[in-house]
Amino acid sequence: MARRLEEIVARFGGQLRGDGKIVITGLAPLQTATESELSFLAHPKYRRELARTRAAAVILAPEFAAACPVAAIVTPQPYLYFARVSQWLAPPPPEAGIHPSAVVESPLPASVSVGAHCWVGRDVEIGEGSILYAGVKVYPGCRIGRRVIIHAGAVIGADGFGFAQDGEAWVKIAQTGRVVIGDDVEIGANTTIDRGALDDTVIEEGVKLDNQIQIAHNVRIGRHTAIAGCVGIAGSSQIGARCTIGGGAIILGHLRLADGVHVSAGTLIAKSIATPGSYTGTVPAAAHEEWRKNFAHLRHLDALADRIRALEARLAELEKK
Amino acid sequence: MARRLEEIVARFGGQLRGDGKIVITGLAPLQTATESELSFLAHPKYRRELARTRAAAVILAPEFAAACPVAAIVTPQPYLYFARVSQWLAPPPPEAGIHPSAVVESPLPASVSVGAHCWVGRDVEIGEGSILYAGVKVYPGCRIGRRVIIHAGAVIGADGFGFAQDGEAWVKIAQTGRVVIGDDVEIGANTTIDRGALDDTVIEEGVKLDNQIQIAHNVRIGRHTAIAGCVGIAGSSQIGARCTIGGGAIILGHLRLADGVHVSAGTLIAKSIATPGSYTGTVPAAAHEEWRKNFAHLRHLDALADRIRALEARLAELEKK
Amino acid sequence: MARRLEEIVARFGGQLRGDGKIVITGLAPLQTATESELSFLAHPKYRRELARTRAAAVILAPEFAAACPVAAIVTPQPYLYFARVSQWLAPPPPEAGIHPSAVVESPLPASVSVGAHCWVGRDVEIGEGSILYAGVKVYPGCRIGRRVIIHAGAVIGADGFGFAQDGEAWVKIAQTGRVVIGDDVEIGANTTIDRGALDDTVIEEGVKLDNQIQIAHNVRIGRHTAIAGCVGIAGSSQIGARCTIGGGAIILGHLRLADGVHVSAGTLIAKSIATPGSYTGTVPAAAHEEWRKNFAHLRHLDALADRIRALEARLAELEKK
Numbered sequence: 001m002a003r004r005l006e007e008i009v010a011r012f013g014g015q016l017r018g019d020g021k022i023v024i025t026g027l028a029p030l031q032t033a034t035e036s037e038l039s040f041l042a043h044p045k046y047r048r049e050l051a052r053t054r055a056a057a058v059i060l061a062p063e064f065a066a067a068c069p070v071a072a073i074v075t076p077q078p079y080l081y082f083a084r085v086s087q088w089l090a091p092p093p094p095e096a097g098i099h100p101s102a103v104v105e106s107p108l109p110a111s112v113s114v115g116a117h118c119w120v121g122r123d124v125e126i127g128e129g130s131i132l133y134a135g136v137k138v139y140p141g142c143r144i145g146r147r148v149i150i151h152a153g154a155v156i157g158a159d160g161f162g163f164a165q166d167g168e169a170w171v172k173i174a175q176t177g178r179v180v181i182g183d184d185v186e187i188g189a190n191t192t193i194d195r196g197a198l199d200d201t202v203i204e205e206g207v208k209l210d211n212q213i214q215i216a217h218n219v220r221i222g223r224h225t226a227i228a229g230c231v232g233i234a235g236s237s238q239i240g241a242r243c244t245i246g247g248g249a250i251i252l253g254h255l256r257l258a259d260g261v262h263v264s265a266g267t268l269i270a271k272s273i274a275t276p277g278s279y280t281g282t283v284p285a286a287a288h289e290e291w292r293k294n295f296a297h298l299r300h301l302d303a304l305a306d307r308i309r310a311l312e313a314r315l316a317e318l319e320k321k
Numbered sequence: 322m323a324r325r326l327e328e329i330v331a332r333f334g335g336q337l338r339g340d341g342k343i344v345i346t347g348l349a350p351l352q353t354a355t356e357s358e359l360s361f362l363a364h365p366k367y368r369r370e371l372a373r374t375r376a377a378a379v380i381l382a383p384e385f386a387a388a389c390p391v392a393a394i395v396t397p398q399p400y401l402y403f404a405r406v407s408q409w410l411a412p413p414p415p416e417a418g419i420h421p422s423a424v425v426e427s428p429l430p431a432s433v434s435v436g437a438h439c440w441v442g443r444d445v446e447i448g449e450g451s452i453l454y455a456g457v458k459v460y461p462g463c464r465i466g467r468r469v470i471i472h473a474g475a476v477i478g479a480d481g482f483g484f485a486q487d488g489e490a491w492v493k494i495a496q497t498g499r500v501v502i503g504d505d506v507e508i509g510a511n512t513t514i515d516r517g518a519l520d521d522t523v524i525e526e527g528v529k530l531d532n533q534i535q536i537a538h539n540v541r542i543g544r545h546t547a548i549a550g551c552v553g554i555a556g557s558s559q560i561g562a563r564c565t566i567g568g569g570a571i572i573l574g575h576l577r578l579a580d581g582v583h584v585s586a587g588t589l590i591a592k593s594i595a596t597p598g599s600y601t602g603t604v605p606a607a608a609h610e611e612w613r614k615n616f617a618h619l620r621h622l623d624a625l626a627d628r629i630r631a632l633e634a635r636l637a638e639l640e641k642k
Numbered sequence: 643m644a645r646r647l648e649e650i651v652a653r654f655g656g657q658l659r660g661d662g663k664i665v666i667t668g669l670a671p672l673q674t675a676t677e678s679e680l681s682f683l684a685h686p687k688y689r690r691e692l693a694r695t696r697a698a699a700v701i702l703a704p705e706f707a708a709a710c711p712v713a714a715i716v717t718p719q720p721y722l723y724f725a726r727v728s729q730w731l732a733p734p735p736p737e738a739g740i741h742p743s744a745v746v747e748s749p750l751p752a753s754v755s756v757g758a759h760c761w762v763g764r765d766v767e768i769g770e771g772s773i774l775y776a777g778v779k780v781y782p783g784c785r786i787g788r789r790v791i792i793h794a795g796a797v798i799g800a801d802g803f804g805f806a807q808d809g810e811a812w813v814k815i816a817q818t819g820r821v822v823i824g825d826d827v828e829i830g831a832n833t834t835i836d837r838g839a840l841d842d843t844v845i846e847e848g849v850k851l852d853n854q855i856q857i858a859h860n861v862r863i864g865r866h867t868a869i870a871g872c873v874g875i876a877g878s879s880q881i882g883a884r885c886t887i888g889g890g891a892i893i894l895g896h897l898r899l900a901d902g903v904h905v906s907a908g909t910l911i912a913k914s915i916a917t918p919g920s921y922t923g924t925v926p927a928a929a930h931e932e933w934r935k936n937f938a939h940l941r942h943l944d945a946l947a948d949r950i951r952a953l954e955a956r957l958a959e960l961e962k963k
């Protein structure tokens with residue numbers, strides 16, 4: 001997959017500085033790139049690495065072109081440019097077709113790739129060019145868009161967690177909705193997306209889900225939202241478009257998050273959020289002893305507030321005299 | 322699966338109001354139900370939807386019967402009634418029998434359903450009518466009750482996490498206990514339940530586990546307890562009967578939770594709980610800047626308390642004069 | 643697998659007290675051990691159980707030898723001794739060889755055991771004596787050391803979560819690094835370890851990972867570090883050697899944790915840690931009403947601090963007079 005620098009520029013644009021005949025065999029970070037590797041400067045904080053790089057060439061923004069000691073591709077969005085080149089130079093994706101060990105109970109387009117030991121139940125539709133890695137399970141009736149990538153071990157369409165109480169026991173509510181996934185979605189390894197109870201669970205186009213995410217029944221996730229690993233979203237919540245949710249966050253059920261909401265890692269969201277912006281609710285970690293000393297007071301904040309109120313009253317009394 | 326309203330009442334009881342000949346083709350929420358769909362009113366807050374519903378009929382409690390604009394099934398527990406009807410109208414469960422791609426090393430009753438790519442190791446027992454969806458793995462020696470439902474990708478009986486320290490290295494402790502699961506348990510997709518170290522890990526009858534839960538070795542979960550997604554329960558803890566544990570909660574090891582304890586989502590339980598009731602330990606999320614301002618003080622609570630104490634002393638001194 | 647006590651001492655050392663001819667058929671805790679079972683006293687808090695035990699013999703430290711009512715194996719590290727005996731008495735591990743249902747696209751040593759429905763992609767290397775339980779997936783190009791144990795459903799080498807923004811959409815960055823796992827690592831059920839973006843994700847020798855852990859791309863975990871269930875480690879973070887990380891903890895990306903750092907369960911680490919020791923950042927759980935009363939103040943800590951400051955100023959003013 002070796003390419004000349006000029007081939008890359010011919011394909012992806014940008015302004016070439018230096019020798020276009022240089023052969024590029026791969027991509028690497030500024031610090032470790034060798035003389036046949038292409039690198040990139042995506043953030044000003046790596047400027048120092050630029051001066052010392054031994055890369056064949058660097059993808060960078062116009063303001064850093066002068067400081068580049070080697071050949072360069074100048075472009076206003078170097079990280080995006082790098083992403084596109086990375087796909088072009090990468091090993092090819094899994095071949096289209098159904099692995100002989102997979103169990104597929106629905107007709108699929110020839111362009112779909114289904115890996116070893118996948119299970120695709122009855123009445124499932126999968127769009128052109130989608131890829132299911134090994135051991136993905138898709139329950140009956142689900143709909144998956146085009147160019148969707150689903151990583152190993154993900155489970156699409158298992159029953160939502162719905163029960164009615166009967167004395168001390170629980171009676172299952174049949175989960176008869178579907179999971180509907182839009183085009184260009186990516187789903188990480190061992191992530192689970194439950195089918196809806198009556199209506200569907202919906203993942204809109206362009207959503208990116210990392211590994212080990214749990215999406216409960218009847219959730220809707222808006223287009224181009226990106227969610228990091230280990231997040232849990234409880235039933236019937238609606239996440240807007242273009243949101244980001246940090247790793248390990250928990251979103252309670254029946255909430256609405258507006259478009260453009262950014263939830264910090266490890267944050268529990270217990271109320272709907274109507275205003276775009278960043279939201280956080282985490283505790284700063286400290287050395288264990290320091291934490292113990294400070295957090296003892298957490299359980300007495302109300303008493304602390306009472307004491308402040310009492311002090312204010314007594315002081316006002318004194319001041320009057 | 323179309324049924325007349327009178328057939329439903331004949332089977333499940335309740336008081337019919339309106340035309341029993343109406344044909345019901347499915348269930349739907351009040352807002353979206355059409356004229357051949359049965360709906361339900363399970364919570365007073367949806368009362369307004371009742372007035373506007375276009376459902377064929379509504380399952381509801383006696384106090385709402387008069388307000389219902391369409392036919393009704395009147396019952397004291399509408400949500401439970403709905404659950405039972407939902408099962409009756411739902412597509413049939415997976416057929417009994419072992420999928421040819423499954424690897425089953427123990428004899429199982431003919432009524433058990435084992436999905437594609439499941440692995441059931443040696444010396445495993447599974448009770449009548451249980452269902453294993455695709456890709457469930459059951460390690461040797463485990464015991465699974467009757468009518469248990471295990472969703473795709475769940476792992477039952479992997480080794481518990483037990484090691485003894487040998488200098489800087491860890492020496493594995495053989496995990497020779499089993500997982501023992503009672504009747505009528507449901508286990509969600511990609512949930513993991515480890516085998517005991519010496520004794521067993523026990524999930525009592527009627528327990529409901531959502532997706533991606535981790536149950537460590539030698540845990541015991543009491544009957545009819547329900548646990549939401551992404552919960553982790555550390556080794557040797559004992560959860561009582563009829564508890565509920567919210568999504569993403571963490572229960573540390575070697576604890577005992579009484580019967581009827583309800584743990585809020587996202588809460589860490591670090592001590593045993595002897596009294597039934599609800600327990601919470603979460604941080605309210607806020608706009609990021611507001612959070613930053615307030616949480617800076619969290620690391621200085623001890624100093625804040627000292628300042629209040631000093632103020633109290635100085636004020637007492639002044640008041641004496 | 644019955645063994646005489648003297649055989650155990652001959653193999654693992656320690657000082658035998660009592661009849662070496664006693665036949666041991668298994669291991670059990672002090673409380674439940676029967677007259678053919680070997681037990682152990684690993685912590686002084688179980689001393690009382692020692693007095694009442696009905697075990698055949700007990701593994702214990704010299705200071706408890708005199709108090710032992712039955713035969714004993716005296717050793718300075720009883721828990722470690724127990725670990726070794728447990729392996730010897732345990733059922734044999736899975737047989738070497740590739741299960742016929744596994745899909746293995748790389749040559750492996752004959753001593754490796756690959757369970758049912760595993761997938762091992764192209765250009766994978768696995769060292770002597772490693773064990774993959776059922777349904778493990780190893781993506782192409784990964785390197786796994788010797789005597790590694792990987793439990794069911796784990797996914798090694800799925801794509802890291804890397805995207806560049808293009809307007810409102812996300813463009814995938816090809817993930818072309820590998821996962822490199824050292825010797826004697828153990829990986830729990832349904833744990834996921836992503837391949838690096840350009841460089842590798844590295845798990846050093848002797849690391850122990852529990853179930854449902856998520857390790858993002860380009861993370862490095864130092865030798866003999868042990869991580870409990872449900873932990874998430876974000877991209878490019880480096881965890882030192884001999885660390886322990888408690889269940890459900892979240893480590894943000896691009897951080898460095900020194901050797902010998904211990905992170906408490908449920909703690910979010912948002913900054914690098916340069917000093918060995920224990921770190922905590924959790925909220926103590928309380929009865930729900932108590933929590934509500936106290937935590938209302940959390941959102942007004944800044945105002946509370948302002949009021950204390952105002953009180954101090956007013957009081958100083960009064961004191962001057």
